[in-house]
Amino acid sequence: MNATEDMPPAEPVGSRASRIVIVGAGFAGLEVAKELGKAGLPVVLLDRQNHHLFQPLLYQVATAALSATDVAEPIRKILRKYESVQVLLGEVTKIDLQRHSLELADGSAVGFDYLILATGATHSYFGHTDWARFAPGLKTLADARRIRARSLLAFERAERTVDPEDQERYMTLAVVGGGPTGVELAGSLAELSRFTLARDFRSARPESAKIMLIEAGPRILPAFSEESSAYALRRLEKLGVQVFTGAPVEEITRDQITFAGHTIPVGLVLWAAGVAASPLVAQLGTETDRAGRVAVDSTMRVKGLQNVFVMGDAALFLDDDGKPLPGLAQVAKQQGRHLGRSLARHLREGTPLSPFVYHSRGNTAIVGRHAAVFEQGRFRLTGWIAWLFWAIIHVYLLVGFQHRMTVSLQWLWRYLTFERGARLVTDDSVEASPVETQSASKRRAG
Amino acid sequence: MNATEDMPPAEPVGSRASRIVIVGAGFAGLEVAKELGKAGLPVVLLDRQNHHLFQPLLYQVATAALSATDVAEPIRKILRKYESVQVLLGEVTKIDLQRHSLELADGSAVGFDYLILATGATHSYFGHTDWARFAPGLKTLADARRIRARSLLAFERAERTVDPEDQERYMTLAVVGGGPTGVELAGSLAELSRFTLARDFRSARPESAKIMLIEAGPRILPAFSEESSAYALRRLEKLGVQVFTGAPVEEITRDQITFAGHTIPVGLVLWAAGVAASPLVAQLGTETDRAGRVAVDSTMRVKGLQNVFVMGDAALFLDDDGKPLPGLAQVAKQQGRHLGRSLARHLREGTPLSPFVYHSRGNTAIVGRHAAVFEQGRFRLTGWIAWLFWAIIHVYLLVGFQHRMTVSLQWLWRYLTFERGARLVTDDSVEASPVETQSASKRRAG
Numbered sequence: 001m002n003a004t005e006d007m008p009p010a011e012p013v014g015s016r017a018s019r020i021v022i023v024g025a026g027f028a029g030l031e032v033a034k035e036l037g038k039a040g041l042p043v044v045l046l047d048r049q050n051h052h053l054f055q056p057l058l059y060q061v062a063t064a065a066l067s068a069t070d071v072a073e074p075i076r077k078i079l080r081k082y083e084s085v086q087v088l089l090g091e092v093t094k095i096d097l098q099r100h101s102l103e104l105a106d107g108s109a110v111g112f113d114y115l116i117l118a119t120g121a122t123h124s125y126f127g128h129t130d131w132a133r134f135a136p137g138l139k140t141l142a143d144a145r146r147i148r149a150r151s152l153l154a155f156e157r158a159e160r161t162v163d164p165e166d167q168e169r170y171m172t173l174a175v176v177g178g179g180p181t182g183v184e185l186a187g188s189l190a191e192l193s194r195f196t197l198a199r200d201f202r203s204a205r206p207e208s209a210k211i212m213l214i215e216a217g218p219r220i221l222p223a224f225s226e227e228s229s230a231y232a233l234r235r236l237e238k239l240g241v242q243v244f245t246g247a248p249v250e251e252i253t254r255d256q257i258t259f260a261g262h263t264i265p266v267g268l269v270l271w272a273a274g275v276a277a278s279p280l281v282a283q284l285g286t287e288t289d290r291a292g293r294v295a296v297d298s299t300m301r302v303k304g305l306q307n308v309f310v311m312g313d314a315a316l317f318l319d320d321d322g323k324p325l326p327g328l329a330q331v332a333k334q335q336g337r338h339l340g341r342s343l344a345r346h347l348r349e350g351t352p353l354s355p356f357v358y359h360s361r362g363n364t365a366i367v368g369r370h371a372a373v374f375e376q377g378r379f380r381l382t383g384w385i386a387w388l389f390w391a392i393i394h395v396y397l398l399v400g401f402q403h404r405m406t407v408s409l410q411w412l413w414r415y416l417t418f419e420r421g422a423r424l425v426t427d428d429s430v431e432a433s434p435v436e437t438q439s440a441s442k443r444r445a446g
Numbered sequence: 447m448n449a450t451e452d453m454p455p456a457e458p459v460g461s462r463a464s465r466i467v468i469v470g471a472g473f474a475g476l477e478v479a480k481e482l483g484k485a486g487l488p489v490v491l492l493d494r495q496n497h498h499l500f501q502p503l504l505y506q507v508a509t510a511a512l513s514a515t516d517v518a519e520p521i522r523k524i525l526r527k528y529e530s531v532q533v534l535l536g537e538v539t540k541i542d543l544q545r546h547s548l549e550l551a552d553g554s555a556v557g558f559d560y561l562i563l564a565t566g567a568t569h570s571y572f573g574h575t576d577w578a579r580f581a582p583g584l585k586t587l588a589d590a591r592r593i594r595a596r597s598l599l600a601f602e603r604a605e606r607t608v609d610p611e612d613q614e615r616y617m618t619l620a621v622v623g624g625g626p627t628g629v630e631l632a633g634s635l636a637e638l639s640r641f642t643l644a645r646d647f648r649s650a651r652p653e654s655a656k657i658m659l660i661e662a663g664p665r666i667l668p669a670f671s672e673e674s675s676a677y678a679l680r681r682l683e684k685l686g687v688q689v690f691t692g693a694p695v696e697e698i699t700r701d702q703i704t705f706a707g708h709t710i711p712v713g714l715v716l717w718a719a720g721v722a723a724s725p726l727v728a729q730l731g732t733e734t735d736r737a738g739r740v741a742v743d744s745t746m747r748v749k750g751l752q753n754v755f756v757m758g759d760a761a762l763f764l765d766d767d768g769k770p771l772p773g774l775a776q777v778a779k780q781q782g783r784h785l786g787r788s789l790a791r792h793l794r795e796g797t798p799l800s801p802f803v804y805h806s807r808g809n810t811a812i813v814g815r816h817a818a819v820f821e822q823g824r825f826r827l828t829g830w831i832a833w834l835f836w837a838i839i840h841v842y843l844l845v846g847f848q849h850r851m852t853v854s855l856q857w858l859w860r861y862l863t864f865e866r867g868a869r870l871v872t873d874d875s876v877e878a879s880p881v882e883t884q885s886a887s888k889r890r891a892g
Contacts, residue, residue, distance in 0.1 A: 086649070090606065200520070
């Protein structure tokens, strides 16, 4: 937690075109790049992927409702019209504050005058890194594809075995973590097995699959009101999901999960319990919280540094009440837009950076087909109206027009037929035992 | 080439419900399963993938025009309504003709009375198996994803380097093999670089990428007339593709290709030069041709065996002129339908198996955006009418209704905008050096 006091001061404003480097093309990184691009400032945007990911819909890729191309868009395409913005594919391995330089995995270096880190969050297994192998989390398209493959293969194995015990085990799926992602995954898996797959098998009976949602705290959706939380619980139970609360996970192995004294044979465990800031930001050596988020001031500047900013899930930004802003797409998007405008004015007119104020547009979680909870302050909505609200907002927010069109069509189709077109296992070998997951040890971007 | 004379004769007809096992859910396997399912006969269909692949459009997935879900459909979904058909995911490793049994990769066994092999073809590197690593071929969705990632990464590398020589090398792409697949890949890559990517980069200039099509024989599209072949050549050259004929490849390494005395630095080599029957059929120990295709009689029964059939790309079926039928989707489809009907009648009524006669619906190759060649006997069509013809036929042939709808929309969209939504690299690490290809050593199905 020691700031690098020996770092030279930032370049004087206006001396020459300052080089701005953004790491990460999530919601925050894209917005800041767009605003700086509009102002015609030279920007380099680095990401380890060539696409921007619409993470709020990623669970639908994992449960075979949408395909990868529906929720991702090439970064170059999004930023094509901003000619001063250069997009580079690359993984940052080292931040050198003394030399104002980033080191990439291939050994090359990228210099900066201003550095904006928007590298997001990754899974946290609370020290149990060995669980990552058996309980994949959901952050990237590769994660989603892996989870989809494992879920579908669990049913395929159930169809092929003749041992009833094995069959029961294969069709027991556990989701760890009762936040919005866990609730969405459990609801979507229940629908996949109850409706979509039910008619497809001869020996296995996917409709009787056991879906468990396991939460350590006293209730699911803790960020919502008790009423919304109770509604979500009722809906999940109606879908046949077994919800366990006050049940911290004690052990996860290849085919068993232990929680609250039970040890249950499972075919698949998904991890939606914890996130931490991407490890890259720890290299700044400045103040962080327990989740690794970097403390920033009201302008998103890193406390103790002059020319480095952190936004989005990797930042610890305290609101007026001293509470950290949540890790939501809308927070990241608003922060990116604000910093882009504020920094552009600062660099061109010398005005000081302006403080960011978050305007919540409400909080949503999807429980299943036309069932959701929505809250904004004291305004609450549950049921299919909340779901419709969510669906419209999300289609609207999708980056490209083509996506809006095809996603709407797919949803309409799925709504009418319970069909899921994206039910594909596309990995090389389906016979392989559970694929090693690497997500936990990887950053989301940069 | 020794038939297993000591094999016991097939079960007497009608004694009990005969167990029919089909290996491979390509065009031939699916059709035979449908026909036997219609007749209510018990069938097990084995495939190592959970999806049927519409291979004629696979090159569009490889060049980012379509996404995987557009050209693939879950096998269970296609066969859902045929209740006597059980679909099993599994890889056949051994055919035991004595015991009438198949061994799967996981050690389990599946017994059969009748065995239908429709395992398709795989790449053939003509003995140079070491080339497979550097020059991937196109048979599976995993292949397509790999080729897409490598093509897009070649341009990303060009954007990141500052060395003009490296930049030129990265943007040199070679396609080996001047048959329909090679022509389609080269044309589609040229369009991808000239139109779609041209506007996306700042330093690299994808529109000046060098696309080479390398054919060992005297002309491209040798299965077509000389006129069609000349038309395809003109169109490719108009797209900026450099076509080399009479140029057998001598060596392929990580970053070079040698042919006809030239050694040229390349960023990517794609292999579309040769196919061979899937290696599984060689276990029958019966007569094959040089490409490993199994000689079958006019009923598709393997010569020398009583109860084993081979269809599609893995079969050597001679027409009335003694010429082998080509490896086309329409041949496989017709064979599957015929055998299904013929075998159902045989099993239920004791009628002998009937001989198969192929009815060609013509032969197409796509050179680029609204440019194709079509030939049926002496009837020939080139240009955009042939292209439209092809587009309509292919959308019509796509298995699911949802696919027809979304593929039509995507094509319309792409036609109007030159945009390609599927331009995604979704593998875990983009920094990795070329991914190992395993395709060459793998069977397509079964």
